[in-house]
Amino acid sequence: MVELELGLIAIGAGIAIAGSAYAAAIAEKEIGTAAVGAMAEKEELFGKALILTVIPETLVIFGLVIAIMILGLAPAS
Amino acid sequence: MIHTKKMSRIRITGPKPNLWSLINELHAMKLMHLLDYNGKDFETGNSFPEAEPVSDKLVKLRSIISQFNLKLTPRIIKDLSVCSKKFSSIYENYFDLTSKISSLKEKKTFLFSQKESIEPFSSLNLIPANFFGYESISVFKGTIKKPLLEIEIEKTTKDFEFFFSEFQGKKVIALFVSDQFKEKIQGLLAEHGFSEFHFEENSDLKQINSDLTETEKQLTELENKLNELKENEGQFLSDYEFNLEKENEKLEAPLKFAVTENAFVIDGWVALKEAKEMQAKLESLTKNKIFIEFIETKEQAPTALENPSLVKPFEFFMNLYALPKYTELDPTFLVFITFPLFFGFMLGDVGYGIVTLAAFLFLRTKFKGEARLLLNSLIVASLATILFGFVFGEFFGFEFVEHPLLNRVHDLQLMLLISILVGLIHITLGFFIGFYNVLIQHGFKEAVFEKGSWLIIEAGGLLVISEMILGMTSFGNILGGIMLLAGIILLFKGEGVQGIIELPAILSNTLSYARLFAVGLASVQLALIINKFATQFFQQGGLMIIAAILILLLGHLINILLGLIGPFLHSLRLHYVEFFGKFYEGGGKRFLPFGAEKNNV
Numbered sequence: 303m304v305e306l307e308l309g310l311i312a313i314g315a316g317i318a319i320a321g322s323a324y325a326a327a328i329a330e331k332e333i334g335t336a337a338v339g340a341m342a343e344k345e346e347l348f349g350k351a352l353i354l355t356v357i358p359e360t361l362v363i364f365g366l367v368i369a370i371m372i373l374g375l376a377p378a379s
Numbered sequence: 380m381i382h383t384k385k386m387s388r389i390r391i392t393g394p395k396p397n398l399w400s401l402i403n404e405l406h407a408m409k410l411m412h413l414l415d416y417n418g419k420d421f422e423t424g425n426s427f428p429e430a431e432p433v434s435d436k437l438v439k440l441r442s443i444i445s446q447f448n449l450k451l452t453p454r455i456i457k458d459l460s461v462c463s464k465k466f467s468s469i470y471e472n473y474f475d476l477t478s479k480i481s482s483l484k485e486k487k488t489f490l491f492s493q494k495e496s497i498e499p500f501s502s503l504n505l506i507p508a509n510f511f512g513y514e515s516i517s518v519f520k521g522t523i524k525k526p527l528l529e530i531e532i533e534k535t536t537k538d539f540e541f542f543f544s545e546f547q548g549k550k551v552i553a554l555f556v557s558d559q560f561k562e563k564i565q566g567l568l569a570e571h572g573f574s575e576f577h578f579e580e581n582s583d584l585k586q587i588n589s590d591l592t593e594t595e596k597q598l599t600e601l602e603n604k605l606n607e608l609k610e611n612e613g614q615f616l617s618d619y620e621f622n623l624e625k626e627n628e629k630l631e632a633p634l635k636f637a638v639t640e641n642a643f644v645i646d647g648w649v650a651l652k653e654a655k656e657m658q659a660k661l662e663s664l665t666k667n668k669i670f671i672e673f674i675e676t677k678e679q680a681p682t683a684l685e686n687p688s689l690v691k692p693f694e695f696f697m698n699l700y701a702l703p704k705y706t707e708l709d710p711t712f713l714v715f716i717t718f719p720l721f722f723g724f725m726l727g728d729v730g731y732g733i734v735t736l737a738a739f740l741f742l743r744t745k746f747k748g749e750a751r752l753l754l755n756s757l758i759v760a761s762l763a764t765i766l767f768g769f770v771f772g773e774f775f776g777f778e779f780v781e782h783p784l785l786n787r788v789h790d791l792q793l794m795l796l797i798s799i800l801v802g803l804i805h806i807t808l809g810f811f812i813g814f815y816n817v818l819i820q821h822g823f824k825e826a827v828f829e830k831g832s833w834l835i836i837e838a839g840g841l842l843v844i845s846e847m848i849l850g851m852t853s854f855g856n857i858l859g860g861i862m863l864l865a866g867i868i869l870l871f872k873g874e875g876v877q878g879i880i881e882l883p884a885i886l887s888n889t890l891s892y893a894r895l896f897a898v899g900l901a902s903v904q905l906a907l908i909i910n911k912f913a914t915q916f917f918q919q920g921g922l923m924i925i926a927a928i929l930i931l932l933l934g935h936l937i938n939i940l941l942g943l944i945g946p947f948l949h950s951l952r953l954h955y956v957e958f959f960g961k962f963y964e965g966g967g968k969r970f971l972p973f974g975a976e977k978n979n980v
Contacts, residue, residue: 364890367893
């Protein structure tokens with residue numbers, strides 16, 4: 303049987319990803335809506351809108367870094 | 380390459396009789412960026428008298444072109460004088476056709492509304508003549524929304540004639556009452572949502588129907604003629620518009636110049652290395668009647684990027700963001716180095732690299748202009764993908780090398796470390812460029828305050844990490860601490876409170892480079908899952924092999940599409956946000972030589 307400790311570590315890593323992904327999703331939703339609105343007025347803004355929309359994706363990266371660090375706590379087996 | 384094209388400010392003075400030939404020559408040379416004269420000492424010039432009929436023609440031409448929705452590639456016309464007559468006959472023809480069409484359309488709408496009003500009464504067996512010619516009887520003809528019963532009318536009067544039927548879902552009524560009850564009945568009908576129909580006594584449904592068919596026939600005939608005109612003369616119209624626009628540019632050029640009674644002054648920018656040649660050519664053309672001087676000025680010159688053809692496609696990314704100022708470094712070359720590397724590091728698969736390379740090479744033949752620049756840069760990125768595919772030893776997710784240089788799936792910590800190190804180097808490079816930019820724009824002191832401070836903070840932070848986390852040095856904490864403090868004080872002097880607020884950003888910016896391996900990890904894991912899934916089907920044999928092949932094809936197709944969007948956007952973002960944020964100001968004015976195509980620079 304897998305040890306409880308290992309399971310908790312896995313859950314912790316999962317929460318780190320899920321939480322940060324959720325946060326990024328909320329942020330991207332807001333920015334995306336505004337960006338599409340701006341693009342409807344001025345189509346040339348596509349490039350900038352695209353970049354602005356992916357900016358919050360950094361949040362997931364932070365979550366991933368933390369998750370990997372948590373996984374690093376697991377005993378090597 | 381690293382710098383924008385060197386410009387020199389040039390001023391041409393000469394007598395007015397030479398103006399037209401000079402303008403023609405400048406327009407053909409496509410070398411000089413003209414500046415508007417907005418001083419107070421002289422007047423600005425007027426356009427040549429020929430400009431008015433030309434711009435008048437242009438307006439007509441453009442209205443036809445937009446009506447026809449023409450999107451043809453224009454060609455050069457050598458002799459414009461013969462076109463004028465041809466155009467006026469085309470325009471006359473066009474005008475005649477369109478005005479006839481619009482009057483026919485009006486007629487059609489009118490007939491149609493007549494038909495709509497009369498037709499419903501045929502279901503009541505009434506013809507238009509039945510509704511007219513009464514002396515003391517009011518007639519109501521139309522539709523109602525709520526059903527009306529005869530009892531309701533009887534409340535007002537018993538002396539009436541009422542017709543009702545349903546026609547195509549509408550409730551049609553005809554009501555004849557004595558004039559004295561007119562107003563009361565009107566009120567009653569209004570409650571039932573009555574809307575009146577109008578038509579003339581002598582209208583005849585048959586006649587209207589045949590008129591309608593006739594009008595429609597004429598209309599299609601004329602529209603066919605108009606289409607024919609578009610097919611036959613579309614190319615000519617596009618060509619003429621294009622060439623006339625150039626003519627107009629020349630005729631209206633004096634609006635930018637300063638003039639006196641007998642002389643003119645043209646002010647503008649020319650690329651430094653072409654300036655002498657241009658001067659000699661113009662002077663010989665006008666037999667030394669003009670005077671050309673080069674002016675020292677601190678004004679910002681317009682920006683022209685100058686890169687070798689291999690790097691040129693990456694100017695696309697500068698156009699998408701913002702053009703550098705004249706005094707700024709042109710980062711296109713750096714983007715050329717790092718964009719494909721980042722992209723390749725993220726996608727990193729020999730198979731995916733080959734597929735995308737083939738796709739881009741194919742698409743390249745289909746597009747022109749901006750899209751082509753983008754595709755060219757993506758081709759370089761695909762090559763980098765193949766290169767990193769060998770480093771990671773991956774082919775469509777399969778490990779084809781037993782011990783690759785780097786294993787993306789297992790060496791997570793190492794990949795993370797590499798990504799962050801790359802970030803650190805990239806950001807430091809950004810600060811150095813920023814230092815240089817401020818140095819040449821504002822001087823050494825500002826450069827140290829604004830950008831040098833960041834470099835000191837970065838170095839101090841690294842020293843602290845070297846002792847606290849890595850335990851490699853014994854002096855890191857003290858020395859690093861001093862450097863951090865000094866850096867922060869410098870930064871405060873350089874950028875104020877804003878700089879202090881941005882301090883944590885240096886950490887988050889560096890960590891942001893973790894995406895370099897994170898995006899790749901997601902892509903390789905997806906590929907592995909697809910392969911595993913397909914392998915299970917393969918093992919079952921028989922028909923399942925077909926399913927397995929489908930899974931492989933579809934799965935990898937989706938993964939390649941995702942793999943294009945992800946690495947592209949993330950690589951771009953690392954440049955725009957993390958890298959450019961350290962040094963780039965942008966906002967340069969594009970160098971647009973007189974006579975050059977505006978949308979094709």
